[in-house]
Amino acid sequence: MKKIATKLDGVYIIEPDVHGDARGYFMEVWSTRNFEELGLHYDFVQDNQSFSSQKGILRGIHFQNNPMAQAKLVRVNRGAVLDVAVDLRKGSPTYKQWVAVKLSAENRRMLMIPRGFGHGFRTLTDDVEFCYKVDNLYSKECDRGIRFDDPTIGVEWGEVRTELLSQKDTTSPLLDDSDCNFVYSEEEK
């Protein structure tokens, strides 16, 4: 398993080891051992899966506020997405900066997104199966969203089927108008 740094400290592209043979392939998606060897320390407590039927569907930008903030290990089991992480920590040297990575069943890449970051994706194909582990349980009370097209963040999503946005994603506030309570601290480095 390899980790590839991005311009956002703590956000890594993860490439699992794939063992191919005449039958197909086997890969360890995640193990405590693999992550410890990469110096990544997360105690995942919940596994999620979503299915998006069409190309152009956007889910995000989502996060859970403290005290229920979530780190996420995200991947695509079927199809492909443009996956985006945004630094939402006030005071961070990369505050409001974002990275976009293509994740697909074909490239088998994953993205490790620490707490303090917003997450979203836009499907690049129909029939996308999106799977991810989180290190804090779902909290309806702390669940938050900010506008995917927030001009102060400026994510370049490509073609979005805005008519397929969820009610939540249609009515999310801009980051500056939200109650996002993430604050950067030097210890996070």
Ligand SMILES: Cc1cn([C@H]2C[C@H](O)[C@@H](COP(=O)(O)OP(=O)(O)O[C@H]3O[C@H](C)C(=O)[C@H](O)[C@H]3O)O2)c(=O)[nH]c1=O
């Ligand atoms: C996240 C979550 C949701 N739900 C329920 C709440 C709603 O009744 C329903 C759909 O939730 P939502 O519309 O927030 O699902 P997505 O739009 O796929 O959002 C997710 O996908 C984006 C890209 C993320 O990064 C977040 O992890 C997550 O917010 O599932 C649960 O029961 N448990 C959960 O952990």
